[in-house]
Amino acid sequence: MSETPTPDGSPSTWSEDRLHRWLAEQSWPATLAGSRGHDAAVLETFAGRPVLCTDQCIEGVHFELGAGGRAAGRKAVLRTLSDLAATAAVPFAVTLGVMAPRSIEGVPLEAWLxxxxxxxxxxxxxxxAELVAGDLAMVEGPIALAVTALGHTSSGTVPVGRDRAQPGQLVLLSGPVGGSLPSDRHLEPLPRIEAGVAIAAAGATAMMDVSDGLAWDLYRLARASGVTVRLETERIQPHPDAEDAAASSGRTPLDHGLHDGEDHELIATIAAEDWAAFRREGAASGWHVIGTVEAMDRSAGHLQLRSPEGHSAWLPGAGRGWDYGGGE
Amino acid sequence: MSETPTPDGSPSTWSEDRLHRWLAEQSWPATLAGSRGHDAAVLETFAGRPVLCTDQCIEGVHFELGAGGRAAGRKAVLRTLSDLAATAAVPFAVTLGVMAPRSIEGVPLEAWLxxxxxxxxxxxxxxxAELVAGDLAMVEGPIALAVTALGHTSSGTVPVGRDRAQPGQLVLLSGPVGGSLPSDRHLEPLPRIEAGVAIAAAGATAMMDVSDGLAWDLYRLARASGVTVRLETERIQPHPDAEDAAASSGRTPLDHGLHDGEDHELIATIAAEDWAAFRREGAASGWHVIGTVEAMDRSAGHLQLRSPEGHSAWLPGAGRGWDYGGGE
Structure with missing residues (x-):
């Protein structure tokens, strides 16, 4: 083997087999029923329905190399667990696919991985949850981390879905939003697992996490449910990071709160009486009302912003909502 | 939107949102308990232990663009299901992560995807199984398909593992091997699910699929189990494709059988009495003995090839076994 060591002695190129052997020396996963290092991970049984989701976290899109391997690996898992949270599921196991080029100049790549x-x-x-299985592949392209998460629902809960908002319900948000990207908060999204389980148990019908911006994701929820969501802009709580971002962006904190992505608070819809009961239980930490669900109103579109100054329909592509594919 | 259509009218660039909407129009998945298009898929419950594995299938490594999207997608799933087969698990659900560049000259990329x-x-x-969840990402690099498969064991079966081969046991192979890559058979690996479930029920202790070549994978199994595997080369059945490959490669069919990757037959170890009982049941379709497991013999290494002409220790790197990372 000819390898050029980087200044700290780490190999500048990485080896799948060497990383596999390093993995075999780790003490995790701890709860496998099958053997470690096997083709597939045999897990213990769990109660409730299985819930699966998958997400990809990519250098230059979701993280920069300079943030470090640890931050990238954490973000890749946390944003996927946020999708479980949006489904009122409890995390159980994750898998990780790693793609990386053979070497990156100046980076001790095996240590980074x-x-x-x-x-x-x-x-x-x-x-x-536990990291129970993975795959390594050498590919000339950006580093990419593909995470799949397996969770399970609490037994007895009716599953939520983004297409289950019903006219007459309230629209809820689990916390303040905006300014995640410039603050580096995006590297440590907090999966709102307890908030998701609690509001689903209280009767939430639709739920999503805010990954592409509050307006864009509310629009998607409304479109999937075939309804109009009326959003009261004065009820949105911009995150302190949105205030900081506004100081230099020339935009308002509210604009950051409406349109910044990578936030991972949850949005949910719920009947007014279920919300009242939930609030009385005092368990509504973070959850607050930001609008209402109405029957589809073609003049308002799927998402109408209502502020003291007036109302406006929001259309993806016209506002700050974004689409990786640039479509529509 | 400015998009240059390709000759057949498909857009030459693809859009995440447009593909999502196309997905929403499909009739699958059919068995979700939650709603379609949601952040995570809520599944029905199943018996037995959950089994998880993940694999990545990459343009230029595992498939060529010209093979077509359908072949690439099939291979990505089939090779992952082969890892479930090697764990004696029954497929239940899969997730798919897709990474692709914005456009590839001359390719109607959205149609390909x-x-x-x-x-x-x-x-x-x-x-x-069902395809229940996915993620799309636009990345300037080769097309990559990341598949995670969720399966479940038959209840009551002791899980197999690659580290569970025991001295005195027989080494089995589920079918003929070699020549997969030049024949394009590699694009349609057959996950040996029934063979895996049957041999595990018969008492198999260790099991793996042959993805990187019989010798290399047997070496890994022996290393993980801390044993020496003695392989009787005259018991290996080269696949007809190995005969074809040998006609032009200058290598023997056996050499192809020992060292070609992408085969996905299963190897297993089992006590002689369990094998005898399994054979008496007449259920041994495909399974045949190719060697024995011995206590670790340092002079023989983890894998010893025994032919009528003599014995030789096999070392990874020295033979045709390969490692994506080029290590050891």
């Missing part, structure tokens, strides 16, 4: 895998493991563990 | 997703769906369905 070990940090990414360790970060993914740690983030999963902090939320009650 | 729809074909890949449809191919993945069809391959899953043929083996009793």
């Amino acid at each position: 070990r940090a990414a895998i360790t970060g993914a493991h740690d983030a999963a563990t902090e939320h009650g | 729809r074909a890949a997703i449809t191919g993945a769906h069809d391959a899953a369905t043929e083996h009793g």
